Amino acid sequence: DDRFDTYAIQQKWQALWTEHNPFRAGGNEDTRPRKYVLGMFPYPSGDLHMGHAESYLYVDIVARFWRHRGYNVLNPIGWDSFGLPAENAAIQRGADPREWTYANIAQHKKSFREYGSSYDWSRILHTSDPEYYRWNQWLFQRLYERGLAYRKDSPVNWCPNDQTVLANEQVVDGHCERCGAVVVKKKLTQWYFRITDYADRLLDDLNQLEGFWPQKVIQMQRNWIGRSIGADIDFEIEGRAEKVTVFSTRPDTLHGATFFVVAPDSDLAAELVVESGADVRMRFQDYLERVQRETEIERQSTDRPKTGVFLERYAINPVNGDRLPIWAADYVLADYGHGAVMAVPAHDQRDLDFARAFDLPVKVVVDTTAPITGAIPVIEVDEDGVPVGIDLDDLDPAKTGVALTGDGRMINSGPLDGLSKRNAIARAIEELEKAGRGRAAKNFRLRDWLISRQRFWGTPIPMIHTQDGRIVPVPDDQLPLRLPDAEGLDLKPKGTSPLGGATMWVETTDPETGEPALRDADTMDTFVDSSWYFLRFLSPGDPNEAFSTSEADRWAPVDSYIGGVEHAILHLLYARFITKVLYDMGLIDFTEPFSTLINQGMVLLGGSKMSKSKGNLVEFAASMVDPGADVVRIAMAFAGPVEDDIHWEDVSTTGAQKFLARALRVAQDVTSTKDAVWAEGDASLRRVTHRLLADAPGLVEQTKFNVVVARLMELVNATRKAIDTGAGPADPAVREAAEVTAMILDLFAPHTAEEMWEMLGYEPFIGLVGWRSADPTLLVEESVTAVVQIDGKVRATLEVATRIDQAELERLARADERVRRALGDREIVRAVVRAPKVVSFSTK
Ligand code: ANZ
Numbered sequence: 001d002d003r004f005d006t007y008a009i010q011q012k013w014q015a016l017w018t019e020h021n022p023f024r025a026g027g028n029e030d031t032r033p034r035k036y037v038l039g040m041f042p043y044p045s046g047d048l049h050m051g052h053a054e055s056y057l058y059v060d061i062v063a064r065f066w067r068h069r070g071y072n073v074l075n076p077i078g079w080d081s082f083g084l085p086a087e088n089a090a091i092q093r094g095a096d097p098r099e100w101t102y103a104n105i106a107q108h109k110k111s112f113r114e115y116g117s118s119y120d121w122s123r124i125l126h127t128s129d130p131e132y133y134r135w136n137q138w139l140f141q142r143l144y145e146r147g148l149a150y151r152k153d154s155p156v157n158w159c160p161n162d163q164t165v166l167a168n169e170q171v172v173d174g175h176c177e178r179c180g181a182v183v184v185k186k187k188l189t190q191w192y193f194r195i196t197d198y199a200d201r202l203l204d205d206l207n208q209l210e211g212f213w214p215q216k217v218i219q220m221q222r223n224w225i226g227r228s229i230g231a232d233i234d235f236e237i238e239g240r241a242e243k244v245t246v247f248s249t250r251p252d253t254l255h256g257a258t259f260f261v262v263a264p265d266s267d268l269a270a271e272l273v274v275e276s277g278a279d280v281r282m283r284f285q286d287y288l289e290r291v292q293r294e295t296e297i298e299r300q301s302t303d304r305p306k307t308g309v310f311l312e313r314y315a316i317n318p319v320n321g322d323r324l325p326i327w328a329a330d331y332v333l334a335d336y337g338h339g340a341v342m343a344v345p346a347h348d349q350r351d352l353d354f355a356r357a358f359d360l361p362v363k364v365v366v367d368t369t370a371p372i373t374g375a376i377p378v379i380e381v382d383e384d385g386v387p388v389g390i391d392l393d394d395l396d397p398a399k400t401g402v403a404l405t406g407d408g409r410m411i412n413s414g415p416l417d418g419l420s421k422r423n424a425i426a427r428a429i430e431e432l433e434k435a436g437r438g439r440a441a442k443n444f445r446l447r448d449w450l451i452s453r454q455r456f457w458g459t460p461i462p463m464i465h466t467q468d469g470r471i472v473p474v475p476d477d478q479l480p481l482r483l484p485d486a487e488g489l490d491l492k493p494k495g496t497s498p499l500g501g502a503t504m505w506v507e508t509t510d511p512e513t514g515e516p517a518l519r520d521a522d523t524m525d526t527f528v529d530s531s532w533y534f535l536r537f538l539s540p541g542d543p544n545e546a547f548s549t550s551e552a553d554r555w556a557p558v559d560s561y562i563g564g565v566e567h568a569i570l571h572l573l574y575a576r577f578i579t580k581v582l583y584d585m586g587l588i589d590f591t592e593p594f595s596t597l598i599n600q601g602m603v604l605l606g607g608s609k610m611s612k613s614k615g616n617l618v619e620f621a622a623s624m625v626d627p628g629a630d631v632v633r634i635a636m637a638f639a640g641p642v643e644d645d646i647h648w649e650d651v652s653t654t655g656a657q658k659f660l661a662r663a664l665r666v667a668q669d670v671t672s673t674k675d676a677v678w679a680e681g682d683a684s685l686r687r688v689t690h691r692l693l694a695d696a697p698g699l700v701e702q703t704k705f706n707v708v709v710a711r712l713m714e715l716v717n718a719t720r721k722a723i724d725t726g727a728g729p730a731d732p733a734v735r736e737a738a739e740v741t742a743m744i745l746d747l748f749a750p751h752t753a754e755e756m757w758e759m760l761g762y763e764p765f766i767g768l769v770g771w772r773s774a775d776p777t778l779l780v781e782e783s784v785t786a787v788v789q790i791d792g793k794v795r796a797t798l799e800v801a802t803r804i805d806q807a808e809l810e811r812l813a814r815a816d817e818r819v820r821r822a823l824g825d826r827e828i829v830r831a832v833v834r835a836p837k838v839v840s841f842s843t844k
Helices: 006-020 050-068 084-093 097-115 130-145 195-204 215-225 251-256 267-273 278-292 296-300 349-358 421-435 549-555 570-584 620-638 653-669 683-701 705-725 732-745 750-759 806-815 817-823
Strands: 034-039 072-074 149-159 164-166 184-193 227-237 244-248 259-262 308-316 323-329 340-343 438-444 463-466 471-473 507-509 516-519 558-564 594-600 603-605 783-790 793-801 828-834 838-843
Touching: 006 097, 006 620, 006 750, 034 050, 034 549, 050 072, 050 097, 050 558, 050 594, 050 603, 050 620, 050 683, 084 097, 097 620, 130 149, 130 570, 164 184, 195 215, 195 227, 195 570, 215 570, 215 594, 227 251, 227 421, 244 251, 244 340, 251 421, 259 267, 259 308, 259 349, 267 278, 267 308, 267 323, 278 308, 278 323, 308 349, 323 349, 340 349, 421 438, 570 594, 620 653, 620 705, 620 750, 653 705, 653 732, 653 750, 683 705, 683 732, 705 732, 732 750, 783 806, 783 817, 793 806, 793 817, 806 817, 806 828, 806 838, 817 838
Parallel strands: 034 072, 034 558, 259 323, 558 594, 783 838
Antiparallel strands: 149 164, 149 184, 227 244, 227 308, 227 438, 259 340, 308 323, 463 471, 463 516, 507 516, 783 793, 828 838
């Protein structure tokens, strides 16, 4: 019989794993070194799909690998079970989000079992459990005490469809990340976390992760934080007592400022226009309404015509007293820098476009034709460094429409004249500081983290609004502040929190005075839940603290964090931020949560990402029955490098199926006993086995999983050959090869591996068996003597590896000194190579 009932094998081992929980992490008595392996936990919206199958396979490979390597491995699973997808699905189906969520979680758990994932099932968590979200509330209070949680009235991104606030990161090209609706701006009072206090550390600590995180992700984090270095410069405004400050990266160009621009949607603009004429106020109002409908992307795009309104007010240039007309224009953003800029049209393209549209003066203050030592000239220069045939007049930005942004020497700039850009910036800042009109400054693109959500299915914000207008925290001993029942509440988005409708829940008393008071009705962004969950896995049931500091000392930070690149910015940034806060609180002794990060590619079907919303899912549950978990796992691991996308229609499950049957048959055919003496086995098969033992660890650590599967296939084929036409089934080398196959196959196809292990006469579980070390004497390459002929005469002999390929052999022959001497100045016109024995060159 050459067929195996793979589904029965799968069920048999799953039942045993469930019964014995063999992959539970060892406790304090366990002295092995530790590894914390974690997959980004799933949202329970619907069942798992093939995208999950890929990501959680890689998690399982890494976890199983470290167990075989002798580590005490922590590999937990939980659910990110609050949030919009669950709530929207619940609204569409008229179901209770709680029931719907937990039903999905139950399905996920079943699916993970069926997939053979080696989790520590004793550490499950769901973020929607009060036992979990209680600690979100605790965390909120700690941030509040430190001044890191605060309320602010500000224009927020508003999704008119979901009727909720979105973080900047949840707005993709001006559209809601979840539903695709065009996002608008709206003013609301919201809770924020002061992540900007950590901007420098979040940026600088990325250096620690170089080489351990994908370069792309590090770069995305850097760009998102976006540090700019420059100066804050104070301008007097005619008819206004207070000065206005602008941020500029080019304080050297201050003498070239010819006008001033404020963001139309800034408080400053509203204030300035009060003193303007009635017609200006009307034009401004119309303009403002138009701008408020624009997205940030539109506002920053460089290829649309510049628009704006002159406010009939003037700013005074602090260095030369020039009167600069003040305009309101949408290309200046209200929430970057100070929401106002000094415009230097000669040297800034946006300012130049604006100046040309509204006929404003352009004043050149950097001579970009002047040579700068050490700089690469962008224009042709003669040997004295003098530009050839170029005259600054020909480059006049007012005529060419091209701003002069390059380096050069300052002109028309008083004390700065003659300096290079770099020196002029430093000097300008010095002068401003001396005059008390400015100072060195730094700006970040990063904004504070808006955490209020007007949704039901999230962690209630544990704050109370008193009658006399104070805001007080719910005392720690009253946590968790539980969500009320959804029953009877209108969950449909309407711009205010559904919790506001739960009168009994909202009405409370002031914890200090006992007077009637109201609870905050908003819930937290679910990114709060996922910003610290990796710590909760260390002591998941603990009713007394968020996580155990001593367990964190033992396990954290996470050694390998695995998940999709869609979380490259937000989730990772927030987790990094909260980690630093917890470090500052003295609760943990590390500052980065994830030591290495692995991003997998996507699983595509018909060219697009497999997802519920696209309706192109390959059903996970069905594929666990046919073709079965191990087949899906092998096919997935073999499909290509981890970071590449997988085109599911190109993946062959029949190939994977045949390979697994071959492996089982090999184990079945072994006739030697467990006390076989390896050394007596066939040396050439042993070499294949030991080379794989030696190479696999490095390959797994470099996440070259597909290469390991290919090498396993090679080993199984070599073993088959030895059984059928070589040493025979009783040879100890055959048993050794089958045992090693089972152990390494366990990373990819654990059910098949356990079955092989049993066929070979062992007790369960192979998942706990230590890696066998490779015998170094078997790793030495066998060598042969190759001859090199030139025009039929033997000119050299070479000692080469038996496995050498044609190209390498030819390269060695060409490089050989004796061959070179024999050739003299003759040219090789033809080379015939037969590896590993002969190279034959013909010359002209
Ligand atoms: C004068 C100037 C002259 C500037 C020059 C640039 C070149 P990054 O690198 O992104 O930080 N700016 C400042 N606040 C702004 C706002 N709220 N909206 C739009 N633009 C703003 O850019 C900083 C530069 O962007 C600042 O330096 C300012 O223009 C502009 F030849 O000041 B600059």
